[in-house]
Amino acid sequence: MLTTPVCCVGIADHLDEVLDPHGADRRLAVQLARAEALAARRAFCRLRHDETTQTTDGVFRIPLVQGVRLQRMLEALLNPGRPDPIDPVDPETGVRLSAEELRGRALAELVDRIPKGTLPRTGGCDPVVVVTLDLATLLGGLKAARLDTGDVVSPGTARRLAARCGIIPAVLGSSGEVLDLGRKARLFTKKQRLAMNVQQGGVCAVEGCARPAAWADAHHLHQWQHGGRTDLADGVLVCRPHHTYADHPDYRVERLRPGHIRLHRRQ
Ligand SMILES: [Zn+2]
Known part of the structure; x- marks a missing residue:
């Protein structure tokens, strides 16, 4: 059986480049364009939701350029210098997270950050x-x-x-x-959020918290489900970690002054 040794292929390519540099460039361009077209056709995404562990596992393949864009977005979210950085240490165990675990947290945050109205509607609705x-x-x-x-x-x-x-x-x-x-x-308007942001000095409403209000959830002090009204006097912007406590039955919210609250653990 006749086979071409790998080193011969390398030498042949190199000779090509020396003898016909423009031809080699053209061939590379054609090769890349073919690979890109194939990459677009070979894209896939498999998601598996598991309600026992409350996780979604995924495997995917996307074209290189979009893959690099995704990497850049995750890197931006992982920037430790941002005002509300992703904690590199697990708060439960105190163990430092691996690069993969950190990227997983960034990916979850990326999904949460996709603004409403930027994706196509399905059945007349935003993808909700x-x-x-x-x-x-x-x-x-x-x-x-x-x-x-x-x-x-x-x-x-x-x-x-x-x-x-x-x-x-x-x-x-x-x-x-x-x-x-x-x-x-049930949802506060953009104007109401803006007003709350000003009232709170740009940070979370919880006393002592410096997380930016721009990324916080709007929270009803008199809970909406208990008849609370969606008006400014009843709303505060609370960061995601504090929102968990503000809603928790073990915690009580004390109003200090407009736009400022304190959380107390119930005895
Ligand atoms: Zn907070």
């Missing part, structure tokens, strides 16, 4: 997740809620999601009827 929970859960009950994928999430997560853009809560009555589907007034 509908979370179905019953009224008792919304009012602080312990029953799990369900995403429109069929996966279940904890009641705490469901209540937090119900206050966030890109998520529509479907609240069910005792006999399973939909009581409320994404009440518009």
Whole structure:
């Protein structure tokens, strides 16, 4: 059997470059263009949601240029000099996170940061997740809620999601009827957020927290699900970590002055 030794191919290419530099460039350009077209056709993405571990695993292949863009976005989110950096240490264990784990956190944040209205609408709606929970859960009950994928999430997560853009809560009555589907007034307007930002001096409303208000969640002090109104007097911008506590039944919120609150752990 006749085979061409690898070194001969290398020498042949090199000779080509020396004898015909423009031809070699042209061939490389053609080769790359072919590879790019093939890369676009070979793109795929596989996602597997696991409700037991509450994680999504994924494998994907995208063309190199988009892959490098993704890497740059993750690097930007991982910049330790940003005002609200991703913690490189696991708060539970105190262990330093690996580069892969940090990138995973950045990817999750990237998904959360995609602004509403920038993606194509499907069925007349923005790409949203509908979370179905019953009224008792919304009012602080312990029953799990369900995403429109069929996966279940904890009641705490469901209540937090119900206050966030890109998520529509479907609240069910005792006999399973939909009581409320994404009440518009539940969300504060851009102007209201801006006013809160000014009132809070640009940071989270929780005393002593310096995380920027621009990335915070708008929180109803008198909880919306308990009849709270979506007006300025009742809203504060709270960073994501503090929002978890502000909603938690173990914590009580004290109003200090407009736009400023203190969290107390219940005894
Ligand atoms: Zn905060």
